[in-house]
Amino acid sequence: MSQRVVVTGAAGKLGRAVITDLATHGWDVLAVDRVSVTGWSGDSLRADLTDYGQVLEIVSGAVDERGPRPEALVHLAAVPAPGLIPNSATFANNxxxxxxxxxxxxxxxxxxxxxxxxxTVLGLPFDTPPPYAPVDEEYHPRPESTYSLVKTLEEEMATQFCRWDPELSMTGLRFSNVMYPEDYAAFPAFDADPQLRKWNLWGYIDARDGAQAVRRSLEYRTPGREVFVIANADTVMSRSSASLMAEVFPDVEIRKELGEHETLLSIDKARRVLGYEPRHSWRDEVSPD
Structure with missing residues (x-):
């Protein structure tokens, strides 16, 4: 029997890929968003997550014809970036x-x-250089926006929820900039100026690989709170990662020998703990030449 999972933010850029991937892999998905989830033929529900009563109904399986209670929940819903609405409104929603x-x-x-x-909790947009590279989960969050501050608070909330309830397993995924294949046509132009994408160390995440990370995180049932950087295995640039760091962040310590286009947002922990392995690259879709 398939397991029931609620996915919030299901109409978003990452959410659409996640619900498709989970359904393909046998999960019974309830897609939740404030707006209709277009192109989705499975169960869906419109809801306002700032209303606790609505949220409690959903996770209790108490919404008419939208039960049973789920086994798990994937929370992707949010104002998705800084500066889209006033800071106070971002905080008041997220x-x-x-x-x-x-x-x-x-x-x-x-x-x-x-x-x-x-x-963003890693210190984006890196106007202050990162402490070292590739950046990873080992240093304390450095939020530089209200959006990122909320994400930092969410990670701390999860720590405390798991302290209160030792049976909880809460996994936070520090997603990079989400991309679809149709976005990749713009990538070759980034090479003209390495400053254009230094704000996230030239990282990205293919939505399909982001969905894989969610699925693997659902399978990871170890109690407690864990966070993982989730990015693709390469950068958005055709130039080498070492040359980019040498030019843009010459004083930043490089803590490992870098592959030619190796991501500077370390996914080593996600690979080791979750078995996450990116399967897509913009280089498969667009020639860098």
Missing amino acids: APATWNVFNACRAAGVRKVVWASSE
């Missing part, structure tokens, strides 16, 4: 929505939660 989701899952006995954290 922080309460995530608390509602976390608390409702604990109250309803949903023990597995995967949520979208963000690469």
Whole structure:
């Protein structure tokens, strides 16, 4: 029997890939968003996650004809980036929505939660250089925007929720900039100026690989809170990663020998713990020449 999973933010760029991937791999998906999830033929529900009552109904399996209670929840819903709306509005949406989701899952006995954290907690846009490269999960978050501050607070909330309830397994995924194959036509132009994409160390995540990371995180049931950087294995550039760092961040320590186009957003932990392995690259879609 397939397992029931709620996916919030299902109409978003990453959400669409996630619900498709999970359904393909046998999950029973309830797609939740404020807007209709176009192109999706499975179960869906429109809801406002800033309303705790609605969230509790969803995770309890109490919405008419939208049960049963899920085994797990994937929380992707949010104002997705800094500067889209005023800072106060970003905070007023994202922080309460995530608390509602976390608390409702604990109250309803949903023990597995995967949520979208963000690469921004690593210190993006790196106007202040990173402490070392490739950046990883080992240094304390350095939020530089209200959006990123909320993501940092979410990670701390998850730590405390898991302390309160040792049976919870909460996995935060620090996603890089989400891309679809149709976005890759713009990538060769980045080579003209390495400053254009230095803000996230020239990283990206193919939505299909982001979905793989979500699925593998759902399969990871170890209790407690964990966070992982999730990016593709390469950068958006045709130039070598070593040459990019030497030109743009010459004083930053490089902690490993870099592959030619190796990501500077380290995915070593995700590979080791989750078995995550990116399967897509913009180089497969567009010639860098």
